[in-house]
Amino acid sequence: MLTDTAVKKAVARDKPYKMADAGGLFLYVAPSGLKSWRMKFRFDGKEKLLTFGPYPDMKLSEARERRDAARRQIRDHIDPSGARKRAQEAREQERMEEARQITFEQAARAWHEMQKGRWAPVHAEDVITSLERDVFPSIGGKALSAIDAPTVLKVLRAVEDRGAIETARRLRQRISGVYALYISEGVVTLDPAAAVSKALKPLPKKGRQPALTDVSEARQVLIAAESSGASPVTKLASRLLALTQSRPGMIRGAEWSEFEGIDWAGQRYGPDLALWRVPAARMKLVMDLKGEEEFEHLIPLSWQAVDVLRAAHRLTGRGRLVFPGQRHSHRPLSENALGYLYNRVGFHGRHVPHGWRSSFSTTMNSLAVRHKRVGDEAVIELMLAHVPENKVKAAYDRAGHMERRRELSQEWSDLLMDGMVRANDLLEGPRRGG
Template sequence: MALTDTFVKQVKHSGKPAGDKYTDGAGMYLLVKAAGRYWRQDYAFAGKRKTLALGVYPEVSLAKARQRRDKARELLADGIDPGIAKRAEKLATAVAATNTFEAVAREFHINQSGGWSPRYAARWLERMEKDLFPHVGRLTLTHISAPILLEALRKVEKRGANETAHTLRQTAGQVFRYGIQTGRCERNPVADLHGALKPIVVKHMAAVLEPLKAGELLRAIDGYTGQPSTRAALELSALLFQRPGNIRQMEWAWIDLDKAMVTIPSAEMKRRLAQKLNGRPHLVPLSPQALATLKELQPLTGHGRFVFPSLRTGERPMSENTVNAALRRLGFTGEEMTAHGFRAMARTLLIERIPGISPEVVEAQLAHGKSGPLGMAYDRAEFMEQRRQMMDVWAAYLDKLRRGAHVVPLREAA
């Protein structure tokens, strides 16, 4: 007699240790135990009696159990052991789980992050977790086509993050290349997305690039009435033209006032992890004007670690927004000048307005990486004389601009 849904739902365990069996036909039966109700199917294969587990009630209904029974009988008719087929299917599912985009991406991240900076490694994974894993993370690499990936990237574009969308396209490409290398897929659909995303409109950091405007900026800095350390940060940003992060995170241990030199450790520079670990420190000669600024500041912050400590706690450097906020207070909008703009200002005026300045020396002082032996040579200590002379000339030039003196441009003189 066939079972019914009502019977299966209401039947109770009788208390027998082995449980109670209720047949449904064709070898299928319901095994009722104290722990639950289980679907089973007895069958014979190659002269041996075997039992196949069809599922647990109520997760597997009576109708679903009968479907599984019928599928098993079809396999038997084709000469296939349904028990072995079930184990093979389970194994295939487990293998597929390791081939999902998220699984492969996390594996790639673990393998590669040792060669990345901690910040880059964290950012790489954060972008994936936020924008790609929720949409394609559960799909196997072989099931992700270019249109599917593009749909996920379009969601990033819709919130205006075009640059992030392009970055995610590149990182997804890394995952697929790793998938090809490890046998998880055979092709990389990212290549088919070339030109599919909205272009990135590069917006350069605002900077003062004209001598007259630079003079106005310098005079405004002289008249700054906020915190003395903030004014000093503005002054050194102009005099040293280093990256804003290296200015605000500058430590007194890096500074040798007697030798008029700042030595920024390689680990603090904007470099790849291998370069941070093995690269040379970046040397910044100090002009007399820069030395005077530091000596004036030393009694205020010299007792601590940072040259420009946070006002809230001396254990951290000043906020990355401090210099920008000071520029706004001085009347310079974000479209006119930024903390990063001091670098562009120095590079432009040094090369275009001051005779005899070598562009290669300027680039070296900016810590812009260059390929080839010539570029690396300018990072060596024996070229410090050119840098030191340039920094002194630059400081003197800024003094002239501050006073409003007329400086003839190099190209006009020619």
């Protein structure tokens, strides 16, 4: 026979199991840890099952009382299980009780797995990484039903306190997405993140991204970043971003398979061959253009950009990503890595990663005006991947003016990198971190 101590100490296993008492009574222990009192009996030659209630809500002594009452009904030729519907309801209740024990991290990972097919790979990695970094440590182990609005707000306030106001808002949306899934499945009834929306700090007014547009001043950003204790991967990513007029997300998600015409052994440059072919799926285009091959973006590479890639290839060439993150080689560099680096070395509010596009545009357009280079303005727009409203023209221009684009890319690289060390010199220092 069972004892109160034995019942209390019963722990979950990989598979459900029973702990027998007497008279058909037993304790059922589910893999989730849920314990319930049940009784097996025979009536009219058929084996049947009664479910009395969960432990510890129902103690051993009360379960025995319920068993004894059921046995008296059987003795009087009364089926204590009632209608089949009651058994079905009990099973459904048990299923729901087990479902309500799911933790937020389990639920969020299931939601992410379901959603990630709709997202670009880099965005999918950003979503799960942000949850792992900012949400799971605080509430990942809590049951979905145990999380309330003040708990969610506390998590998001911690993100706001480090200045990441937009990230906090994105996290709130992601938490709500998790709850929307499990509300629809009947596991929970309320979304605690919904009420938090208006309690978050407002986003700062959108303005131009801070950027240093004087080449000599912009060069100081690279000098300071490359003199810091950041990892070689982060330094190389920063330099390639500055040289290629690309968006930060394009750099973070860059894969080795996207680069063409490069002699990785470093025997030759091939100025007419080196090219970065960025797939349309990773471009910041309007949604109805994503996935269309004709809107991939082609970036001719200067010898300095190839120099960066060859150096990076020594570190990460065996993997898929050019610039993997600190903890996982299959995940891209953190979306905040370059911004934090520039802030740490003294350029907070003066220059952001996206600002290199303004640096390039201002410098090269000024040179075009000064030297009366007719047509350069349109070529510079192509290099920045600013899509024309005319889609036919956009498709035609994807490879248009490639010779002039190579010339402007090289001119910009020569100006920016004047006096700078070669990329291989950036390989010294810690190999991880940022």
